[in-house]
Structure formats: C-alpha cells, structure tokens
Amino acid sequence: MTRVWLLLHLLGFTMWIGGALAVMVAGVAGRRENRGALGAIVRGQSLVYRVIIAPGALVTVLAGILLTFRNSGTRFPGADLWLIVMQACGILAGLLTLFISLPTAAKLGRLDPEGKTGPYFDELRARQKLVSTIAGVLALVALVAGMMVAHGG
Numbered sequence: 001m002t003r004v005w006l007l008l009h010l011l012g013f014t015m016w017i018g019g020a021l022a023v024m025v026a027g028v029a030g031r032r033e034n035r036g037a038l039g040a041i042v043r044g045q046s047l048v049y050r051v052i053i054a055p056g057a058l059v060t061v062l063a064g065i066l067l068t069f070r071n072s073g074t075r076f077p078g079a080d081l082w083l084i085v086m087q088a089c090g091i092l093a094g095l096l097t098l099f100i101s102l103p104t105a106a107k108l109g110r111l112d113p114e115g116k117t118g119p120y121f122d123e124l125r126a127r128q129k130l131v132s133t134i135a136g137v138l139a140l141v142a143l144v145a146g147m148m149v150a151h152g153g
C-alpha cells in the first residue's frame with residue numbers, strides 16, 4: 001500500500017509543479033497580448049489551477065501525510081532533516097496554493113480585464129504572481145529535499 005501512496009505523492013507533485021510551470025509560461029506570453037487576449041489566457045490559467053494544480057497539491061500533501069505515518073524511518077544519515085524540510089515546505093506550499101492561489105485564480109477567471117473590474121484584475125494578478133512564486137520556490141525546495149530523502153544526504 002505504501003507504494004500506492006508514494007505513486008500518488010509523485011503523481012501529485014508532477015501535476016502541481018508541471019501545471020504551475022505551464023501557468024507561468026502562459027503568464028509570460030500574456031505580457032505581449034492585448035487586454036482581451038490576456039483575459040482568455042487568464043481563464044485558461046484559472047482552469048489549469050482548478051483541474052491540475054489544486055488536485056495535484058491536495059493529493060501530494062494527503063499522500064505525504066499518509067507516507068509519514070507509514071514511513072519506516074531514516075534510510076540514510078541526515079535523511080530525517082531532509083524529511084522535515086520536505087514536510088514543512090510541502091505543507092506550507094500546499095496551504096498557499098489551496099487557500100490563496102486557487103481562490104485567486106478562480107476569481108481572476110471570472111473578471112473582465114477590459115471592463116470596470118480592470119484595476120482589480122491587475123491587483124489580483126500581482127498578488128497571484130507573488131504568492132505563486134513563493135509557493136513554487138517552497139515546492140522546489142521540497143522536491144530537492146525529497147530527492148535527498150530518497151538518495152541520501
């Protein structure tokens with residue numbers, strides 16, 4: 001059963017980090033577009049958040065917690081520390097993604113960048129950029145820590 005949780009853990013962060021990279025690239029491409037096209041890009045990003053990133057983050061954290069309970073313990077000297085780094089960064093990144101980035105993305109997908117909601121749209125985009133960058137860095141630190149857990153420190 002542990003292998004199933006590990007598979008879900010790996011699948012989860014593949015979806016999470018992969019989806020986040022796609023959103024990032026689309027966001028950079030959006031800089032060259034007019035406001036109408038930007039709206040379409042942001043609606044696409046919002047969908048990626050809801051369908052790929054958020055489920056991935058949720059599955060990663062849940063499977064990670066289950067693995068923690070089933071974990072046989074340290075396999076390499078120093079692996080415990082890396083495990084704690086992964087858990088702390090992973091949970092924090094998950095909370096930021098699920099409780100800030102996801103609702104912000106959902107709201108952004110419903111706003112019209114060209115209408116009266118334009119300034120609010122820009123404000124939310126700036127907030128999304130900041131929070132997603134912090135969550136992304138934490139997720140990458142968790143990934144490096146996970147690699148150290150798997151293959152020794």
Ligand code: HEM
Nearest residue numbers: 013061064065067068071087090091139142143146147150
């Ligand atoms: C973005 C977040 C995360 C990433 C990228 C990540 C990455 C990884 C990786 C690469 C492994 C090694 C898999 C292997 O054995 O080949 C792993 C294992 C594991 N992860 Fe995570 N992880 C994340 C979040 C979490 C969280 C939030 C928890 C718990 C609260 C957690 C708990 C575990 C446990 C217990 C293992 C098994 C360690 C062992 O085999 O001894 N992870 N993770």
